[in-house]
Amino acid sequence: MEYVSPEGLRLDGRRPMEMRQIRAEIGAVAKADGSAVFEMGNTKVIAAVYGPREVQHRSQQMSDQALVRCEYSMANFSTGDRMRKPKGDRRSTEISLVIRQTMEACILTHLMPRSQIDIFVQVLQADGGTRSACINAATLALADAGIPLRDLVTSCSAGYLNSTPLLDLNYVEDSAGGPDVTVGFLPKLDKVTLLQVQNLLNCVILGRFSALVVGKMDSKLPIDTFENVMQLAIEGCKAIANYIREILLENTKQLEYRRGL
Amino acid sequence: MEPWNSMGMVATVCGVVERVNKLVYVRALRAKYKPEVGDIVVGRVCEVTQKRWRLDINYSQDAVLMLSSMNLPDGIQRRRTALDELNMRSIFKEDDVICAEVRGFQHDGLHLQARSQKYGKLERGQMLTVPPYLVKRRKQHFHHLEQYGVDLIFGCNGFIWVGEHVEARDDMVEDQGNKPDWQNVKSNINLTETCLLKSKNELTLQ
Numbered sequence: 336m337e338y339v340s341p342e343g344l345r346l347d348g349r350r351p352m353e354m355r356q357i358r359a360e361i362g363a364v365a366k367a368d369g370s371a372v373f374e375m376g377n378t379k380v381i382a383a384v385y386g387p388r389e390v391q392h393r394s395q396q397m398s399d400q401a402l403v404r405c406e407y408s409m410a411n412f413s414t415g416d417r418m419r420k421p422k423g424d425r426r427s428t429e430i431s432l433v434i435r436q437t438m439e440a441c442i443l444t445h446l447m448p449r450s451q452i453d454i455f456v457q458v459l460q461a462d463g464g465t466r467s468a469c470i471n472a473a474t475l476a477l478a479d480a481g482i483p484l485r486d487l488v489t490s491c492s493a494g495y496l497n498s499t500p501l502l503d504l505n506y507v508e509d510s511a512g513g514p515d516v517t518v519g520f521l522p523k524l525d526k527v528t529l530l531q532v533q534n535l536l537n538c539v540i541l542g543r544f545s546a547l548v549v550g551k552m553d554s555k556l557p558i559d560t561f562e563n564v565m566q567l568a569i570e571g572c573k574a575i576a577n578y579i580r581e582i583l584l585e586n587t588k589q590l591e592y593r594r595g596l
Numbered sequence: 597m598e599p600w601n602s603m604g605m606v607a608t609v610c611g612v613v614e615r616v617n618k619l620v621y622v623r624a625l626r627a628k629y630k631p632e633v634g635d636i637v638v639g640r641v642c643e644v645t646q647k648r649w650r651l652d653i654n655y656s657q658d659a660v661l662m663l664s665s666m667n668l669p670d671g672i673q674r675r676r677t678a679l680d681e682l683n684m685r686s687i688f689k690e691d692d693v694i695c696a697e698v699r700g701f702q703h704d705g706l707h708l709q710a711r712s713q714k715y716g717k718l719e720r721g722q723m724l725t726v727p728p729y730l731v732k733r734r735k736q737h738f739h740h741l742e743q744y745g746v747d748l749i750f751g752c753n754g755f756i757w758v759g760e761h762v763e764a765r766d767d768m769v770e771d772q773g774n775k776p777d778w779q780n781v782k783s784n785i786n787l788t789e790t791c792l793l794k795s796k797n798e799l800t801l802q
Contacts, residue, residue: 369626387628387656401656443608449705450656481627483608523606583610590625591612594730 338496338508346507347376354491354503354571355464357578359471361479361586369480373472376505377462382472384480386452395451400444402451405435407469409458430466437490437519437529438473443483452482463506464492466517466531471575478583486521487579488528491571493518493564495556500564502571514556516564520572527569535561629654629728629753631706635698636737638723638751639708641688647681649688651696653753654728657705661688661696665709667716693718693757695749714738720781721747721759724789728754744784758788 339345349355355376364370367383374380390396407430408422421427438454454476456469470490477484494504494515501508504515512534519529535556556564607613611624631637631653639651639659650658663676663684688694695715696708710716731750739748740761749757760781 368628389650389652389656389658447656478610479626481609481611481624485608486606587610587612587625594625 336511338511339499339501345501347505351499351501352567352570354574355505357575359475359579359582361475361582367476367480369476369478369482371472371475371479373468373475375464375468375471375503377460378458378464378468378505379460380456380458380465380468380472382454382456382469382476384452384454384473384476384482386480386482387447387450388453390449390451396449399448401442401447401449403435403439403442403444403454404451405431405438405454405456405473407431407434407456407458409461409465413458413461430469433466433529433531434469434473437470437488438477440528441485441488441521442477443485446483452477461506463504463509464517466490467492470519470529471579475579475582479586486523487576488519488521489572489575489579490517490519490529491568491575492516493568493571495560495564500560500567502567514561514564516561516568518565518568518572520569520576522573522576530565623729625729626727627729628656631655631659631698631701631753632733633698633700635733635752636695636749637698637708637753638693638695638718638749638755638757639753640723640755641690641692641694644684644689647676647684649684649694651694651708653706653751654725654755655706655753659696659698659706659708660702660704661694661708661710665699665707665711667711688717693723695751695757718749718757718759721757721785722789724756724758724792726754726756726792728752730754731756741784741788744788745781746784746788748788756792758785758792760785 339351343350345351358374360372362370363372363381364383367385369384370382372379372381387401390402395402407427409418411418411421434456442452454473456473458465467490470488474488478487492504492515493500493502494508494513496508496511496513509515514535515533517531518527521528607622609622609624611622614621614623637653639653641649642652642658643650647663649661651661653659663680666687668680669687694710695718696710697715699707699709731752731754733752737750741748745761747759747761
């Protein structure tokens with residue numbers, strides 16, 4: 336199957352280095368302390384953050400830092416065929432863990448001892464890159480809730496099909512079976528905080544990351560090509576970071592205006 | 597704020613930059629309440645445990661009101677006995693709304709005290725929530741709208757109590773008659789509450 340045409344166009348008409356259109360909205364869930372909706376093309380995700388608040392299970396309370404909990408679920412109507420089990424299956428548990436580790440690494444938990452921060456992320460429309468969209472939405476929701484963060488965490492995926500590195504894969508390109516990479520990046524600190532690789536055989540990654548998951552292995556890739564793909568994903572993350580920063584600035588201005596300053 | 601050498605200061609929260617002389621800080625807009633000693637707060641009881649009540653005051657933990665920081669119903673100052681502990685629920689139970697003052701931070705959390713007559717259980721009224729940054733710290737947080745017979749308490753944590761007016765009373769004196777018509781007072785309370793909710797998005801509450 337041809338994922339990149341000879342003219343250099345992908346299946347949805349994008350160029351290889353082009354990201355899908357992103358859109359974000361803050362404050363979707365009124366009851367939550369912080370919430371956001373994040374769209375990357377057709378993938379739409381909603382995140383709600385509750386906290387810091389009293390720990391619900393006293394045994395899990397930590398006297399020197401906050402407890403971070405994360406739950407990822409997909410709405411039944413999010414995929415083409417109605418899903419039977421939206422949470423509790425292995426993929427959801429794994430993604431919940433990945434998002435939790437990524438966010439926990441950047442929340443300043445020592446400032447809120449004996450408390451709990453809950454992050455709930457739900458996928459409303461799934462079209463590839465749900466994990467990236469979830470991380471971006473969670474970052475926005477945490478910033479909206481006024482929780483102190485080391486930096487904004489932005490995330491983007493990239494892959495390698497028909498000998499071309501592609502940025503921001505959609506569902507069709509993702510299920511093609513080529514190697515792909517999901518990167519979580521801290522823009523101001525210039526550090527990669529999450530690197531998740533799928534469908535790549537024999538990958539050896541040197542370096543320290545807060546969450547590193549290696550998935551199914553199918554194909555081989557020379558190391559410099561892999562580095563290109565990873566670099567492409569990082570560029571995508573930087574672009575998303577700029578957009579997120581704009582959205583937060585706009586939101587802050589709105590709130591201050593309504594406050595009467 | 598975290599200092600990073602190569603690029604100057606980076607903020608850790610999203611908000612508005614404020615400067616006081618040489619102090620620069622970023623105030624988050626929707627954050628939780630930040631308690632200070634002496635603040636008047638309005639809270640809701642969520643748990644009754646050994647010798648204390650736990651209240652929800654829109655802070656990162658539940659605040660603690662010790663039995664010993666509370667005046668007993670009979671007004672006598674004495675040591676709290678085991679019987680007092682068993683009768684705690686007759687003073688406050690779960691979901692009661694209470695007005696108290698922040699006493700300070702202890703090793704196990706935030707402690708409140710309600711030793712004066714103006715603190716204690718709030719009845720016959722409604723509690724509403726606004727973002728904590730809207731309530732400024734002033735000398736007076738207890739207000740009485742004489743025209744309507746309504747009491748207003750602005751908790752620094754963003755919880756506001758709108759209720760029937762209660763005279764600061766001595767426990768020894770018998771309850772007087774001549775209470776204002778409850779229906780009237782209730783409609784006044786609803787009116788005040790609607791006004792407060794409308795203004796919450798537009799003005800700063802003083």
